[in-house]
Amino acid sequence: MAAVKKNQPPLTILPDISIFQVHEVDIVKKYSDVFTGIGGLLVSAGSLANVKDQIRLNFDQNKRIFTTIPSLSDVAELCDPQADPHSLFDVELAIVEARLAVAENGAVWVTEDVMGHRILPYIAQHLAVLVYEDRIVSTMHDAYSKIGSEDYGFGGFIGGPSKTADIEQALVLGAHGPLSMTVYLIN
Amino acid sequence: MKNTLDHAALAEEFNKDEDRVDWHDGALWWIRQKRDRAANQTPQWEELREAASAIKANVISNLHDYLIQFEENLKKNGVKVYWAADAEEHNQIVYSILKDKDIKQMVKSKSMLTEECHLNEYLEERGIEVINSDLGEYIQQIDNEPPSHIVLPCIHKRKEEIGELFHDHLGTEKGLSDPTLLTRVARKHLNNVFLTRRAALTGVNFAVAETGEYVVCTNEGNADMGAHLSDVQIASMGLEKIIPERKHLGVFLRLLARSAIGQPITIYSSHYKKPRPGQEMHLILVDKGRSDLLARPDFRDSLKCIKCGACMNTCPVYRKSGGLSYHNTISGPIGAILAPNLDMKQHADLPFASTLCGSCSNVCPVKIPIHDQLYKWRQEIVRLGYSANRKTFSMKAMALTLSSPEIYNTAGKTGRWLLNNAPFAINNKFNPWYKQRDMPDSSQQSFGEWYAKNGSKTK
Numbered sequence: 001m002a003a004v005k006k007n008q009p010p011l012t013i014l015p016d017i018s019i020f021q022v023h024e025v026d027i028v029k030k031y032s033d034v035f036t037g038i039g040g041l042l043v044s045a046g047s048l049a050n051v052k053d054q055i056r057l058n059f060d061q062n063k064r065i066f067t068t069i070p071s072l073s074d075v076a077e078l079c080d081p082q083a084d085p086h087s088l089f090d091v092e093l094a095i096v097e098a099r100l101a102v103a104e105n106g107a108v109w110v111t112e113d114v115m116g117h118r119i120l121p122y123i124a125q126h127l128a129v130l131v132y133e134d135r136i137v138s139t140m141h142d143a144y145s146k147i148g149s150e151d152y153g154f155g156g157f158i159g160g161p162s163k164t165a166d167i168e169q170a171l172v173l174g175a176h177g178p179l180s181m182t183v184y185l186i187n
Numbered sequence: 188m189k190n191t192l193d194h195a196a197l198a199e200e201f202n203k204d205e206d207r208v209d210w211h212d213g214a215l216w217w218i219r220q221k222r223d224r225a226a227n228q229t230p231q232w233e234e235l236r237e238a239a240s241a242i243k244a245n246v247i248s249n250l251h252d253y254l255i256q257f258e259e260n261l262k263k264n265g266v267k268v269y270w271a272a273d274a275e276e277h278n279q280i281v282y283s284i285l286k287d288k289d290i291k292q293m294v295k296s297k298s299m300l301t302e303e304c305h306l307n308e309y310l311e312e313r314g315i316e317v318i319n320s321d322l323g324e325y326i327q328q329i330d331n332e333p334p335s336h337i338v339l340p341c342i343h344k345r346k347e348e349i350g351e352l353f354h355d356h357l358g359t360e361k362g363l364s365d366p367t368l369l370t371r372v373a374r375k376h377l378n379n380v381f382l383t384r385r386a387a388l389t390g391v392n393f394a395v396a397e398t399g400e401y402v403v404c405t406n407e408g409n410a411d412m413g414a415h416l417s418d419v420q421i422a423s424m425g426l427e428k429i430i431p432e433r434k435h436l437g438v439f440l441r442l443l444a445r446s447a448i449g450q451p452i453t454i455y456s457s458h459y460k461k462p463r464p465g466q467e468m469h470l471i472l473v474d475k476g477r478s479d480l481l482a483r484p485d486f487r488d489s490l491k492c493i494k495c496g497a498c499m500n501t502c503p504v505y506r507k508s509g510g511l512s513y514h515n516t517i518s519g520p521i522g523a524i525l526a527p528n529l530d531m532k533q534h535a536d537l538p539f540a541s542t543l544c545g546s547c548s549n550v551c552p553v554k555i556p557i558h559d560q561l562y563k564w565r566q567e568i569v570r571l572g573y574s575a576n577r578k579t580f581s582m583k584a585m586a587l588t589l590s591s592p593e594i595y596n597t598a599g600k601t602g603r604w605l606l607n608n609a610p611f612a613i614n615n616k617f618n619p620w621y622k623q624r625d626m627p628d629s630s631q632q633s634f635g636e637w638y639a640k641n642g643s644k645t646k
Contacts, residue, residue, distance in 0.1 A: 001251060001254065001255075001270070003474075003478035003479075003481075003482075004250050004251045004254065004426065004474075004477075004478045004481060005251040006482075007478055007479075007481035007482035008247060008248055008249070008250050008251060008481055009247065009248050009481075009484065009487065010248060011245075011248045011249055012241070012244045012245050012248045013241075013245065014241070014242060014245045014431060015237070015238045015241040015242060017238055017434065017435070017437070017438055019231070019234065019238075020231055020234070020235065020238075020437075020438075022230055034451060038450065038451065085415060085416055086382055086416060089378075089382055102452075104229075104441070104451060105441075105451035105452035106451065106452075107452050107456070112463075117415070118411075118415040118463055119411070119412070119415035119416055122408050122411040122412055122415060122455075123412065123415075123416075139437070139441070140436070140437040140438075140440050140441050140452075141434070141437040141438075141441075143437065144433060144434045144436060144437045145434065147433070149398075149433070151460075152458070152460060153460055153461035153462075153463060154457070154458065154459060154460060154461070154463070155457075155458040155460075156411070156455060156456060156457040156458060157440070157452060157455070157456040157457075158454065158455060159451070159452045159453065159454045159455075159456075160454050161454070162406065162407050162408040162454055162455070163406050163407070163454060164322045164323075164370060164406060164407050165339075165448075166321075166322040166323035166326065166339065166340070166341060166370075167322070167326075167341075167346050167349055167366035167369055167370065168214070168344075168345065168346045168349075168366055169214050169217070169218070169339075169342070170346075170366035170367070172366055172367050172370040174370070174371075174374065175322060175370065175374065175406065175407035175408060175409070176320065176374060176377060176378070176381070176407045176408045176409045176412050177407065177408025177411070177412065177454070177455070178408075
């Protein structure tokens, strides 16, 4: 550390990053286009009742469906925060609620309080995220200004199904995380 | 591990398989084009690069205080902090953390730093098994090869070769080479690894001094699978990964994946701040030449690097010689300016593995003047006597030729005569320029001779 102090050059100033402003005319459309463009599935569900119908229609009710959203407890098992994270190994679908969503890249922001378990959105075979349309922001700068100085133990942006192109640059959805990611838009 | 062959010799090996070279060249150029599309679709892209570069300049100028602030915040968050001067110290720290918990197996997500430190070998010698979980790194590990690219570790391999490796190591059917099927097999195998490892190590993309959190970016989700299922989570980072405030993540996360692979953001950008109940979090800050680099005004800007790999994808030399020919964990143009700082003698050849075309500097998201640094490293290497004798001799001969009009004219005449009358004297295996190349026909006279004859007529 003494070497760092001795060798670092004279102090330079930080740039002003408030110059990065993007005003989307139709932010919901922008979000939808970008998210589907990177391999995400998007359903304009409108209401929670429609979300439940969609889940019953698209996912096997005999497999484990986990959620942290109490109002979805009739289509999914409520996540027990005390359980061993390893016990989630066979979760077919995880349903969580986004704190924010970002139009420029399709990502949702989740923190551990909406994840139940940190591992849940990563270990499930499929991920579903409820996005309230009024929580969509334009850019990552807007996202961080909303997040502000909030304290959390863990938080993550999730921008689609897990993917890899490590074998000959061939895109494969479903690397180690979920095979698919569905966003249900709620207005 | 020590390699005695230089970049040119290793590139020559790679060049023997022309189909592979063409494929490699095309695959990387395609990624470069995706990067261009993503950049062009992002408003204020150039201003973003400028801002990222300025933030990193500020970090370099205030690194000491930011590191102290980061350490304080880590401790407040319940993370154990360690400082390592070099690879040996880093590896010892990881080993002692694992030994303390009697852990014999660890899963690791992508980390170029631990590759550079040869952590896996160190731990294996002490009876600890490490599995790399990034698919590309996993493939390289089972093939006993280092990564050839920092973002795409096995970009030099064909799918049939990967199928062969999976047949030997994972028992897949012989001849299976479909990328989706191979990925599914690895997914299943590594899922079991994640579920059974008590310790997980990740790299760090960005470390926020203001909050003590660190961000890890992946597309595969392997860092999260390992970390959230572990009892002991370890992160290793170079000192230069610091950024001042959380809001600055906005700038870097907008640039990173777009520059790397043309994606608007990595699928996972995970912010680790505190251990979950019952879990331990450890973070190791590694110097390994960073403080020395800080003392080199011509080269310290290379500490701005965010490891996106854009300079590799665009580099004509990298695309046609392959990452392994750089015999350094970090290959390509950025590797060629980082490596000489660590060992100038061993890496004296790398700054010469460039055409100085400048494409690397043009795509760099943090505006490192990479090609200028390549040029400056050449001067440094020659000045300190580390350059190859052949290169020093030919440069001296060139300097003599260019400094004397008589010698210059004679040499030009001789050269043209030889090319036209005795091409074998030049086009032979002793002239490295002729490898994979043909020369155009030479003109009968020099421009000087032509101008002396015709210059007055055209006035």
